[in-house]
Amino acid sequence: MSQALDDREIAPGAGPALKRLIAAQLAAFPEHEGFLRRRFAAGADDFCESLATTIETIAGEDLARLCEDYRWLAGAVLEEELFFRREGRYRLSSFAEAEALVYADPAYMTRYMNGLLLSQLWWSNHTAVLAWFRDRYLPGNGTQARHLEIGPGHGLFLLLAEQDGRTESCVGWDISPASLALVEKTFAALRRPAPSLLLSNLFEAQLGRFDSIAFSEVLEHLEAPAEALARVHDLLAPGGRAFINAPVNSPAPDHITLFETPEAIVDLVLAAGLEIEDVLLAPAAGASLDRARKLKLAISTVVIARRPL
Ligand SMILES: C[S@@+](CC[C@H](N)C(=O)[O-])C[C@H]1O[C@@H](n2cnc3c(N)ncnc32)[C@H](O)[C@@H]1O
Incomplete structure (x- = not known):
C-alpha cells in the first residue's frame, strides 16, 4: 500500500474493517482521497467500524464492484448537482420518468443501491x-x-x-x-x-x-x-x-x-x-x-x- 493510501492517516482511529474498506474504495476511486480525508478528519468512531464490518459482510467477494458502483454514483450525483446549480431545479419532474430510468431497470438500480450502500459510510x-x-x-x-x-x-x-x-x-x-x-x-x-x-x-x-x-x-x-x-x-x-x-x-x-x-x-x-x-x-x-x-x-x-x- 502506498503512503498515499495509508488509511491510518485518512481516518484516525479507524478499526481494521474501515481500513480495508477505505483501501478498497481508493483502489477503485483514487481521486476520492481528499474527500475521504475530510470526511474522517475528526476521526472514526465505533459506529463507523461496525458499519464497515456490516458493509464488508454484505459485499463479500463483490467489494471491488461495489466500490466501482460508488464511484459511478458519485459521478451521477455530480452531474445532477451541476444541473441543479445551473437551473435551480431537479432534472426530472415526474415519477413515471424516474420509474422508467431507475426503478424498472435492474442493472441501473443495483448499481445505484450498491453505491448508496457505501455512501452510508462515506x-x-x-x-x-x-x-x-x-x-x-x-x-x-x-x-x-x-x-x-x-x-x-x-x-x-x-x-x-x-x-x-x-x-x-x-x-x-x-x-x-x-x-x-x-x-x-x-x-x-x-x-x-x-x-x-x-x-x-x-x-x-x-x-x-x-x-x-x-x-x-x-x-x-x-x-x-x-x-x-x-x-x-x-x-x-x-x-x-x-x-x-x-x-x-x-x-x-x-x-x-x-x-x-x-x-x-x-x-x-x-x-x-x-x-x-x-x-x-x-x-x-x-x-x-x-x-x-x-x-x-x-x-x-x-x-x-x-x-x-
Ligand atoms: C434512495 S432509496 C432509499 C434507500 C434507503 N431507505 C435509504 O434511506 O438509504 C429509495 C427507495 O425507495 C423505493 N421507492 C421509490 N418510490 C417508491 C414508491 N412509490 N413505492 C415504494 N418504493 C419506492 C426505490 O425503489 C428505492 O429502493
Whole structure:
C-alpha cells in the first residue's frame, strides 16, 4: 500500500474493517482521497467500524464492484448537482420518468443501491442519520414492535430494525425488484431471518397496521409527498412512530420533489396529522448548518413523528 493510501492517516482511529474498506474504495476511486480525508478528519468512531464490518459482510467477494458502483454514483450525483446549480431545479419532474430510468431497470438500480450502500459510510450526513436511527429512534419503540420500511433500497435500515430487540416483525415494501433482491442479499449475508417483502408502490400496497415505519430517502422521489405522509399516518397504529428522512437541495438521478428548507419537510409532516417527537438536521460533507442553508447545500432532515393516540 502506498503512503498515499495509508488509511491510518485518512481516518484516525479507524478499526481494521474501515481500513480495508477505505483501501478498497481508493483502489477503485483514487481521486476520492481528499474527500475521504475530510470526511474522517475528526476521526472514526465505533459506529463507523461496525458499519464497515456490516458493509464488508454484505459485499463479500463483490467489494471491488461495489466500490466501482460508488464511484459511478458519485459521478451521477455530480452531474445532477451541476444541473441543479445551473437551473435551480431537479432534472426530472415526474415519477413515471424516474420509474422508467431507475426503478424498472435492474442493472441501473443495483448499481445505484450498491453505491448508496457505501455512501452510508462515506457521506457523513448518511452515517449520522443511520446512527440516529439505531441509537435515538429504535430505542423509543415499544417491545413487540411491528415494523415496516417503505423503500428499503439496500436494506441497511431494515437490517438495523430487525437486529433491535424490540422489533417483533419486519416488513419491507419497495417498487423496485432489484431493491428487494438486495434486501434479501443483505439479510442472507448477515444470516438474519428474512423480512417479509412486498413488491409494490406504497400507494397501492394493502393497508396494514404498524407500530413503527421507516420512510427514508423516498419522499423526494414522489410527486405527491403530502399524500404519501397521509398514508404513513394511516398505516400507523395510534401512538405508532415514524422515522421520516428526506434531504433538502439534494439533486440525484431520481429526485423529483425539491424541498428547499428543512422546515418545508417538518410542515408537511405536521400537515399529515402527525406529532413531532424530535428532529435531526445533518448537512452534507461536514458543512455547518448556517453554511448549508446559505449555499443551498444538501441537508438530511429527519423527523421522528408519532400518530396521536
Ligand atoms: C434512495 S432509496 C432509499 C434507500 C434507503 N431507505 C435509504 O434511506 O438509504 C429509495 C427507495 O425507495 C423505493 N421507492 C421509490 N418510490 C417508491 C414508491 N412509490 N413505492 C415504494 N418504493 C419506492 C426505490 O425503489 C428505492 O429502493
